[in-house]
Amino acid sequence: MTREEMESKDNETLKDKITGMKRTYPSIQSVLMPALYAVEQSYGWLSQDAIQEVSNHTGVPAAEIKGVATFYSMYRHEPMGRHLVQLCTNVSCLIAGVEDLVKFLDKKYGLLPGGTTKDGRLSLCLMECIGACGNPPAMLVDGDAYDNLTCEAIEQILEKYE
Amino acid sequence: MITLTINDREVSVYGTATILEAAASVGIKIPTLCYFKGLDSFGGCRMCLVEIERVPRLQTACTVRVTEGMVVRTESEAITAARRAMLEFLLINHPLDCPVCDKAGECDLQDLVAIYGAHEGRFLEGKRTHPENFNDPFIVRNMDRCILCTRCTRMCDGPQGAYAIAVTGRGSHSFIEPFSGGRYNCEYCGNCLTVCPVGAIMSRLHRHSYRPWYVEREVETVCGFCGVGCTMVLQMRGGSIIRTMPYVGEGAVTGSYGSAGSAAPAQGLNKGLLCVRGRFGYDYLENNERLETPLIRKKGILEPVTWDEALSYVASGLKDVKAVHGAKSIGAIASGRCTNEDNYMLQKLMRFVIGTNNIDSSARFYYSPAQSYLERIFGHGVTANLIPGIANADGVLVAGGDPTAINPILGLQVRALWRKRGKIIVVGTPSGLRRFVNYEIKPHPYLEEAVLGAIVTRLAAKKGFRGENDNIEKYIKATAMPGEQLLKKANVSKEIVDQAAEDLAMMKSAVVIIGPELMERPGASKNLFLVSAIAYLTDARIFLLSERPNYQGVIDMGCAPDILPGGRPIEADVLQHKIKDADVADHKIPEHKIKDTAWTKAPVRKGLNLFAMIEAALEGNLKALYVMGENPVFNFPDRRKIENALSKVDFLIVHDIFMTETARRADVVLPAAAWTEKDGTFTNLERRLQRVRSGIPTMPGRGSVSYHRGGGADKRPEWKTLAGIGRLMGMKENYLTSSDVWEEVSRVSTLHAGLSYDRIAGGNTIWPYGSEPFRGVEGEFEVEAPGMPPAMDDGKIYLLQERQLYHSGSITRKSKALMSISCEAHVLLNAGFAERCGLKDGDKVIVTTETGSLTLPVKTDREIPENVAYVPNNFDNVSPLGIIGYTVDGYLGSISLSGNVVTITKADGPSDAAAGEGYGDKKE
């Protein structure tokens, strides 16, 4: 399969996905947020093309969708690495020493908060509380949750994410 | 009615009014920032806070509706303090850069801070910053000045319906952005610029070139780009236009209208809106290629001469032709861009001075034949309906072109109808109405007839006949239901046709909008009849789109071979057998008199129409042709034929503002005045008479004062030049001003009887202007026998003219502004089709017809049908019309394009569109 074929195939499934959402949500506006997540997954971030695609499939004007997308900080508004590390730095995790972990990520991978590794493998985003205060420090990698973190544990975990 | 008290005054208003509106109705002004008349209320700026008795907190007057017995106070210390606080909040981020801001002097924020303070800020934190954004050719954004009132987005998503901009980001960091973040790529109506209360979005066209208080004169006139006839204001300085605006009411320079609960409503049928052409297209008027002096061809070269020399040359030339070949060998082409006065005078020169009825205009292509056909079915004035009424209907059928591109402000009314939950049915590609239709009916061009026929038969079955018009009912009954095979070929499903018929049948107050494309096809009369049938069955109001500002005026001024000013048929006497055929030799029989004013008579037999004049020229029978404000070489189909015809005309006079392709072939070229440079009247597509006013002072001694280019040259209106020629040929009347000409029109034409400029000034002079319209032609129309629709061969591509929103004929190619947003011709192809041919956007292709070819970049569009190639006829060197032929429809007398089957092949060389040969440099 050529790259183009892959892309267009991908877009077909995206179209199906979003069309499917239209049936489960009460209004076209309410489809926007899940649709944005869907294109974000396929494009890696909410690029102009990604937003345009949501507009094509929903009929909502692209400028309006961009307005919605930029209102929320949880969408990716810049290109990111293949995997997103979301590390909590709120009270509980702070007390448990998350600062050391931040330093470790920089030393080990050259990964700074808000940045991406040179090989494009990992991006780091510092988070407010992610609701895992019982076993701090905690993080999310692409949606998988990890807690009781140490530098060694992080190294081991991240190995799994190619 | 509800009665309340505002500042101790009793006020009675309807219950739907807000406090702000109630206050405005008695002249109490409440300050506002986010409110704008005509936009949905937002209640975001809190400037309009007022006290309401027994309500604990201050309330926003722009959102709270009145209730019985309400007691309101609009000024108090607490209110003033609150307003000052709100302004201080705005100034936290608003830069204090009034000295370099173009808005200063007409800025709502500046004005309010001057009244309420705060004169000193308490915030030491840095301000939010945004770099000035110059990515767009028209609109510059200074988002650090934005106060987030959302007036612009409410305009764009509301009345304009373009949905091009949105509030982007969050909180105090948000700002307004088009989707691209840079260029707007929108409809460029500029209506967002009208409503922005501060200097956050502004026009680049006059950036830093003046201050609002530099405006010396404001002239209310009517836009000269299309048949809508929007009211606009020219802001002048030193004989130059520095800005055009929609009507802004009193004190436009210093106060922005529409805000602050202004009592003065935005006037004109466009209600304060303009489209891209009206707002940004004016700079072509000061293009330095404008013709300034008359030119006479001497030894093959056009040489500048004085006006006196030119006029006597034309007069003696015409006299000579008449003496040798007779008046019948002289003809004229009038102009839908010229005023009624200009056209009347051309008609008078031809008919009553020279003695020929050979006069016509490009209204003959579709506008006048369609109108006369509709009038024969429904009676006179059937197309005289008011544009602002469209939004009050409950449904509309559009056929034959996109109203949002051809007549944009009329198109906005259709969008407004949709916002009021009206139904919109478009037969054809909806284009600008794409977001406003529930389903698409996109027949292959040339097969509209099948779909319209199917709708008519179903609609007739549903609605039945009301016996009002036997003639049309007879024909409707004879309309056969097109077979499923045919519908299939047209690519429209039976269900969609049923749905459309169902929706039409439900309409209680319907509107039918008819565009030019419907008539450009073989079998035009059948299409027009079927649309008329729908209009009859739904009892709809009919609108006929008009690409020129004054096609209607051209007809009403008698610039047609068979009618006199006011619409009286030339051959009425002949038809009524008052004249024996044997007597019909010119001047032997009772003559048509233009009452008592004309010194001579017009021939009794009708003259040659546009097409017949071209044929006569080809046969060598048309010896002299006067072309006013028209460019047949470029704007008419079949360029080779037209050039051939013109080359056989011995004496060609072209009266225009630019050295057009036609002017370059002329024997005499006379410079004309543009629509902003003369006084007169236009008659729009509603048949509303409106005053056109010159922006240039005509007082002696003033006309030559010029700070800018464009103020100095002698901008002599066409009627004046024509009258000069007439007088040299023996005409007795002398006219000093355009109102003298109009005064004669109002005496000569029964339709315009008693209409003075003063009466027209209000803009409410609506057909039939209080007169008795000429009657007696209804009921005589023919319907082409239904049969197979014209050949639409599978797999063939038909070349059609794309009618662009950003352009108007061939004059806007002289507008640098409009060229900066749409600078190059292209061929618009269906995206799927292009893909199958291995073509993508920007690829160069050669589009070839039997008679010529064009090399153009491809632009793809998912919406348009597969078997068409659209090319705009608005760019230098690219005239798709020029390479296709035409025939004349036997029933309508309109133009049908022929020979427009094209082949499309990939090209290697540069495209014609980019060839960039400045026209006008070409030597004969």
Ligand code: SF4
């Ligand atoms: S110019 Fe018109 S279409 Fe463009 S953003 Fe402004 S209001 Fe919208």
Ligand code: SF4
């Ligand atoms: S750009 Fe102007 S109109 Fe739009 S929100 Fe900002 S201040 Fe208001």
Ligand code: SF4
């Ligand atoms: S709609 Fe027509 S008349 Fe109105 S501004 Fe646009 S071009 Fe001018």
Ligand code: FES
């Ligand atoms: S503070 Fe880190 S998970 Fe709640």
Ligand code: FES
């Ligand atoms: S809140 Fe009423 S004008 Fe802004």
